[in-house]
Amino acid sequence: MSGRVIVVTSGKGGVGKTTSTANIGTALAKNGAKVVMIDTDIGLRNLDLLMGLENRIVYTLVDVIEEKCKLQQALVKDKKLPSLSLLAAAQTRDKTAVNSDQMKDICNKLKEDFDFVLIDCPAGIEQGFQNAIAGANEAIIVTTPEMAAVRDADRIIGLLEAKEEILSYKLVLNRVRPKMIQSNDMLGVTDVQDILSVKLLGVIPEDENIIVSTNRGEPIVNMENTKAGTAYNNIARRILGEEVPVPDFETPPPSFVDRLKSLFMATARV
């Protein structure tokens, strides 16, 4: 088996890389795929927290690289999904503990056993970023409709373009506020696509439930009927090759009067 190695990256911090990794990974596993997530943010690990696995980490990525344990020993199984695993970052070391060749090696080993190797990339474009993309064949660029995030995403796209091992990269637009877009106070999905000219993988609406899900250490795709959870699940289905349309966040919903009108029209026709 040769799995797909996908890096989740953004340039700017705080736009939702780790949240996206946790949720896309969980959703892929829920859809039947065998998934391993690697946290490459050495020294600032958080993916374990979002997955609620912080108490189960024994060995880390750095331990594997320094051969203090076997690769299999460092993989932590998810609480619910047996087909989902996590390889945590070391918290007490820094980015220099790993180099690109070692990362490539680990990715190559993992993709023999998993359908998806999902890499959570640290913010920035330095060594940590270079390590994270080293073994990847695909990239997911996470950004928000804010100027700084879009600018940094553009820089990341430039760096990914220069790396020939990365065969495809797609955009996830996170924390979208439909009302602000509709009133022209926020860059819309088409605006960001215009500017970055990258294929769109999905749009995640702003959702307060994300905070609740983080508090609980439970990815939002596990919560019923949440806007963000549904959006992440749709992303996973698209990655698996399904055609799932992206909902329209830019056209205002019909007003009360409009809805009343169409109701009358419908009744009149009957």
Next chain:
Amino acid sequence: MKLLDRKLTDKINDMINDIVETCSRILSTEAKVEQACSFDSKDDAKNRLKLVLMHDRSQLSPAQMEQMRDELVDVISRYVEIDREALDLCLEAETNTIALVANIPILRGK
């Protein structure tokens, strides 16, 4: 009776016209005020981003911009006499395009 009716309808018509006129006047000024003070911040963001990305992507350093400016001055000076100091060269974002805009005051032809 008919005459009275006619007068009444005229009056009502006049009144309606007045109301429509007043309303449209108010509405149009209101629309103008709104346009003047609350242009969409989204468009602002988009234009600024396009411009800054143009700079980022072209990787034109200020030194290179300066060099381009000097070379442009040399070329143009072969044909017309220009005010070297007043030449202004910059990247500008229009609605859909990015342009290299040069403002070159000509002193006299050669």
